[in-house]
Every structure is written in C-alpha cells, then in structure tokens.
Amino acid sequence: MSPLRHNHTTDAGTIDLSLSLPPPHPLRAAALGRALQGIATDGEVLQRAVEFQSERGIPAHRERLAAWMTKLGMPVEAEELLITQGGQHGISLALQALTRPGERIAADVLTYPGLIDAAQQSHLKVMGVPMDDEGMDMDALARLCAQQPPRLIYLTPDQNNPTGVPLSEQRRQRLVELARSTMS
Numbered sequence: 034m035s036p037l038r039h040n041h042t043t044d045a046g047t048i049d050l051s052l053s054l055p056p057p058h059p060l061r062a063a064a065l066g067r068a069l070q071g072i073a074t075d076g077e078v079l080q081r082a083v084e085f086q087s088e089r090g091i092p093a094h095r096e097r098l099a100a101w102m103t104k105l106g107m108p109v110e111a112e113e114l115l116i117t118q119g120g121q122h123g124i125s126l127a128l129q130a131l132t133r134p135g136e137r138i139a140a141d142v143l144t145y146p147g148l149i150d151a152a153q154q155s156h157l158k159v160m161g162v163p164m165d166d167e168g169m170d171m172d173a174l175a176r177l178c179a180q181q182p183p184r185l186i187y188l189t190p191d192q193n194n195p196t197g198v199p200l201s202e203q204r205r206q207r208l209v210e211l212a213r214s215t216m217s
Contacts, residue, residue: 135158143196
C-alpha cells in the first residue's frame with residue numbers, strides 16, 4: 034500500500050501504533066472541513082496561504098507563540114523565534130546551525146530515525162548513549178563527554194522515539210548538572 038494512502042483502520046482488536054497520531058474521532062474530519070472551508074471562502078486568507086512565506090514564519094504566528102511561551106514562564110521575543118515546517122525540518126536546521134561536518138553528536142542508542150538521517154546528510158557522527166527504563170544513562174553520557182565531547186546532545190525527554198521511554202526527573206536534573214559542569 035502506498036504510504037500516502039496508508040489506512041489507519043485496524044483489524045478487530047489491533048491498535049496501530051506505527052505513527053504517533055491521535056485516536057480516530059469523527060469531529061476531527063468535521064473540524065478540518067470547517068477550517069478548509071473558511072480558508073476557501075476568505076480571499077485574503079486564501080491568498081496568504083498560496084504566497085511564499087517568510088523563512089522565519091508568519092510574524093503573527095511568532096507573536097502568538099512568544100506570548101504563549103512568556104505566559105508559561107519562558108519569556109521570549111517574537112523576533113527570536115523561527116517557525117519550521119515540522120519537526121524534521123527543525124532538526125535539520127538545528128544541526129546545520131550548531132554543527133559542522135565531521136563533528137560528533139550524542140543521542141540515545143535507540144533514537145529517532147529522522148535524527149540519524151539528518152545527521153548523515155550533515156556529515157555528522159552519531160554516538161549512541163546507552164539507555165534503560167529511565168531514559169538516557171547520564172553516567173555513560175558523562176564518560177562520553179569526558180572522552181569524546183560531542184558538539185551537542187539530542188534527546189526527547191518526554192517520549193523517546195522509538196521506545197516511548199521518558200527521561201526520569203532525577204536524570205533530567207543530572208543532565209542539567211552535567212551541562213553546567215561542561216560549560217564552566
């Protein structure tokens with residue numbers, strides 16, 4: 034079956050976890066239909082949708098995001114933000130901005146395949162850090178940083194892809210300590 038026509042319905046008793054999608058719900062299609070209808074009937078919105086966008090994202094979107102982040106206690110100005118075309122685009126941009134070909138990056142030994150692809154395209158070496166049911170092993174990461182310091186560390190603290198393992202609170206604190214000690 035073509036990936037563009039992947040059917041997410043399941044056989045009786047089977048739950049498809051191959052993609053990170055919300056459970057099917059009849060209101061989702063109706064809401065999407067209303068949104069698309071709104072775009073189609075508003076000439077100004079439709080025109081903006083088909084024009085080239087700023088490479089940094091639509092200013093109104095960045096302003097709303099900055100206000101939301103500030104409300105959450107992470108003050109930021111809209112001019113400091115960059116809206117990406119999705120997670121993979123964001124990962125690729127971050128690697129391009131923060132690394133040079135040949136540098137090393139660290140990631141969980143089982144990590145998001147998109148990171149591996151982006152790292153290969155940027156000619157980076159991915160060093161796998163062991164993990165367990167609490168996430169990335171911070172002692173192993175500390176040893177790696179002492180022996181072969183990576184340019185950056187990639188991890189998803191709330192839900193590792195592909196394992197789904199969250200980084201424990203204790204390990205999150207240890208990661209911050211490790212970062213602070215290597216930066217000083």
